[in-house]
Amino acid sequence: xxxxxxxxxxxxxxxxxxxxxxxxxxxxxxxxxxxxxxxxxxxxxxxxxxxxxxxxxxxxxxxxxxxxxxxxxxxxxxxxxxxxxxxxxxxxxxxxxxxxxxxxxxxxxxxx
Amino acid sequence: xxxxxxxxxxxxxxxxxxxxxxxxxxxxxxxxxxxxxxxxxxxxxxxxxxxxxxxxxxxxxxxxxxxxxxxxxxxxxxxxxxxxxxxxxxxxxxxxxxxxxxxxxxxxxxxx
Numbered sequence: 001x002x003x004x005x006x007x008x009x010x011x012x013x014x015x016x017x018x019x020x021x022x023x024x025x026x027x028x029x030x031x032x033x034x035x036x037x038x039x040x041x042x043x044x045x046x047x048x049x050x051x052x053x054x055x056x057x058x059x060x061x062x063x064x065x066x067x068x069x070x071x072x073x074x075x076x077x078x079x080x081x082x083x084x085x086x087x088x089x090x091x092x093x094x095x096x097x098x099x100x101x102x103x104x105x106x107x108x109x110x111x112x
Numbered sequence: 113x114x115x116x117x118x119x120x121x122x123x124x125x126x127x128x129x130x131x132x133x134x135x136x137x138x139x140x141x142x143x144x145x146x147x148x149x150x151x152x153x154x155x156x157x158x159x160x161x162x163x164x165x166x167x168x169x170x171x172x173x174x175x176x177x178x179x180x181x182x183x184x185x186x187x188x189x190x191x192x193x194x195x196x197x198x199x200x201x202x203x204x205x206x207x208x209x210x211x212x213x214x215x216x217x218x219x220x221x222x223x224x
Contacts, residue, residue, distance in 0.1 A: 035212075
């Protein structure tokens with residue numbers, strides 16, 4: 001399968017807490033991307049990490065990549081109710097034919 | 113406005129009818145994609161295009177037809193709609209390589 005697999009399937013936390021989502025994939029990558037989808041909306045690109053990078057930050061988001069374990073994690077710090085959404089990872093690159101295949105995602109609920 | 117637009121936003125059609133979903137992007141991105149999203153299945157790739165006049169099948173192409181005569185447009189046609197094609201359809205575009213996708217707002221299609 002070319003898709004990333006997110007874990008857990010669902011996550012419920014209190015506002016202010018950190019949220020960690022994990023992603024595993026099967027073949028070599030050029031990059032791995034994370035997306036957010038608010039209910040009823042299109043996906044929004046959050047961050048792209050290249051295969052030669054180990055960590056990347058964007059605001060309250062921190063993404064790590066371990067190519068030896070074929071895994072990535074997305075950390076959202078100091079979560080807010082507005083972070084409530086589904087989060088998807090997608091491995092990318094030539095092995096994937098420059099197309100992204102999405103898994104089922106992680107549903108994050110942030111309670112205020 | 114610059115961006116990627118899908119039309120219509122909502123569509124109800126009858127079984128057996130032909131229906132076309134439109135997708136238009138203003139960035140001259142090389143790659144364009146069509147996904148469908150159903151509860152329990154995440155996003156599934158229907159068709160994609162690497163450039164004008166170049167299209168290829170994704171995971172679930174049966175019952176769909178695409179064309180790309182111009183870089184900015186990538187219409188998706190359901191030749192004879194079936195109830196199983198009731199779904200939310202998302203169009204996306206990308207420059208390829210190490211760049212993220214930009215998604216449209218989606219078309220919610222109901223086949224009755």
